[in-house]
Amino acid sequence: MVMRPSAARVVLISAIASGQGKTTVTAALARKLTTLGQRVRVFKTGPDFIDPMMLERASGAPVLSLDLWMVGLEASRALLAQAAADVDVMLIEGVMGLYDGNPSSADLARAFGVPVLAVVDASAMAQTVGAVVTGLRDFGPVSMAGVIANRIASAGHARMVADAMQKVPVNPIPLLASLPRQEQGLPERHLGLVLPDEVAQLEHILATQAGQLALDMDAWNALPLTQFESLESAESAESAENIREKKPELLKGKTIAIARDAAFAFIYPANILCLKALGAQIQFFSPLADEPVPDQADAVYLPGGYPELHAEILSQAQQWQASIRAAHTLGLPILAECGGMMALTDSLIDQQDASWPMAGILSGRVIMQKRLAALGGQAWLGNAGELRGHTFHYSRFETSLRPYHHTHKHTQKQSSHNASDEQGEAIYRDGNLHASYFHAYFPSNPVAVARLFSGETL
Incomplete structure (x- = not known):
């Protein structure tokens, strides 16, 4: 089968732990980029049913799983290559904290040369975001694309976080986006998010969050493209699976x-x-x-x-x-x-x-x-x-x-x-x-x- 290289802007969205707002941020970013005319495809790391449903509603495309163990290295690679041939942007939502699990989200990022976009709940910190993200980057290490500061209180709060990111020693990390505290977020229950069809005004929530996501387009467009080997002719997802x-x-x-x-x-x-x-x-x-x-x-x-x-x-x-x-x-x-x-x-x-x-x-x-x-x-x-x-x-x-x-x-x-x-x-x-x-x-x-x-x- 003939293979050809294809490239897309790809980031793995992770955090220090669960509860930082990864799914909310991923959904907001997917919806915002889609409204800007970008062709977006979202993947979910690890076993999950509910987050992919919400992310499908945000992006308008089915959300498949990536996992080095359950899905497998080569099958995951094929899914990424196939998507890269058809889209401009691929967002991969991680699971738990960046280094949690075996294999972890960091393992997946390194396996495919994908940079990490760190989501940080900045509601109770400002400059310390710089220390948190530096630790996330260097512990593995991983390539760090940037930061999205979640639950920001004000424009001044966002500027403090951005200034702190520029003080990171050796390769400062950009603040790519910030998202303010949400009056109406995505509701949860014991197994995770509430199913999309049960959330009142879901489209309004997604549109509002996308509109409130302050994305630095210059910094976003400066991110490098990730190249994959992909099928020369369009193949069905069935063959990739x-x-x-x-x-x-x-x-x-x-x-x-x-x-x-x-x-x-x-x-x-x-x-x-x-x-x-x-x-x-x-x-x-x-x-x-x-x-x-x-x-x-x-x-x-x-x-x-x-x-x-x-x-x-x-x-x-x-x-x-x-x-x-x-x-x-x-x-x-x-x-x-x-x-x-x-x-x-x-x-x-x-x-x-x-x-x-x-x-x-x-x-x-x-x-x-x-x-x-x-x-x-x-x-x-x-x-x-x-x-x-x-x-x-x-x-x-x-x-x-x-x-x-x-x-x-x-x-x-x-x-x-x-x-x-x-x-x-x-x-x-x-x-x-x-x-x-x-x-x-x-x-x-x-x-x-x-x-x-x-x-x-x-």
């Missing part, structure tokens, strides 16, 4: 029904692309609207989401519940991830301690809790190889069911190449139903995914 080796259409002729609504919203866009690349037809349906599993479905995918916030409605969705029980009885392959699994249990106890009956396929009850139950990268190891993904949930499943298998954790101490031997999430199997808190990233192993949706075991 299946970079490891082109797979045959193992799901050709099959229709996969996917639950998609406010209760089942945690779906990697890459997972849909992967299923289509494997030849599957996709049909969405809404359990919240009491829609049954489509009659033509050959398999069912129940992704994660917020069933705990919609438990009462799901408990009354008799047509949906009857249809998923019938699909299970008929032996249709069903993959239920996290929230999808929760909806198949006997009951769900929500944050207010109310108990709601669910579909009753998996014996046991799910109990919401205030404490985080699990978080991190994991892999499902089977005879088709390693299917990678992650887990992130605030509930526990009390059941007498014996797990069919367990995932393996990707620990912070190991290299980025393989999962560890440390036991992760339980995987339950009942006939052709596989259910777990584990969220799979399908392109990491398309063959394993095809086997799951064909009724084969891993």
Whole structure:
């Protein structure tokens, strides 16, 4: 395949920690550049469902994941190269703090030669921003493109930060932009941001934040372009997602029904692309609207989401519940991830301690809790190889069911190449139903995914 170099202005947006406003700043910058006529593409580092939805609304384009472990080095490189051929700007939102995790956002920036744009919550500091950003730059080190000072109180406050950045010893770091304190920000809940469709006046919020972002266009335009090797002809995202080796259409002729609504919203866009690349037809349906599993479905995918916030409605969705029980009885392959699994249990106890009956396929009850139950990268190891993904949930499943298998954790101490031997999430199997808190990233192993949706075991 012929390759040609392509270049775009690329920055990885990171911070010293979570809570600094990375997503707000990334969304504001994406919207501002888009309104200025720039072709913008946003990526999200690490496992995440909700931030990409918000960033898609801000940028107007799908937001795919980049991760040196879950997605893989070469697949991530292919996604960047493909985007660089079509856009002017690529923004990569990091995860947690710049150096947190294995691999970290800094690791990704260095792997692809991408400079870092540091977001700093300057609400309780001014000149000290210079020390913070110098430390971020030099600890790794990383190439530092500049700073965006968030939650600025006034123009004078912004000038103090800018002056401090010029006093940074050896290669002063520019203040590229500042964003004032927001009267109306992006609302959050226990798993992160509130879903975009649930945020009142979201377009107004995004437009306001973009308008308030004071961007130094001269400093921005002075940033160097990052060059990638890209495909000479336009390729589909499906081929980029299946970079490891082109797979045959193992799901050709099959229709996969996917639950998609406010209760089942945690779906990697890459997972849909992967299923289509494997030849599957996709049909969405809404359990919240009491829609049954489509009659033509050959398999069912129940992704994660917020069933705990919609438990009462799901408990009354008799047509949906009857249809998923019938699909299970008929032996249709069903993959239920996290929230999808929760909806198949006997009951769900929500944050207010109310108990709601669910579909009753998996014996046991799910109990919401205030404490985080699990978080991190994991892999499902089977005879088709390693299917990678992650887990992130605030509930526990009390059941007498014996797990069919367990995932393996990707620990912070190991290299980025393989999962560890440390036991992760339980995987339950009942006939052709596989259910777990584990969220799979399908392109990491398309063959394993095809086997799951064909009724084969891993």
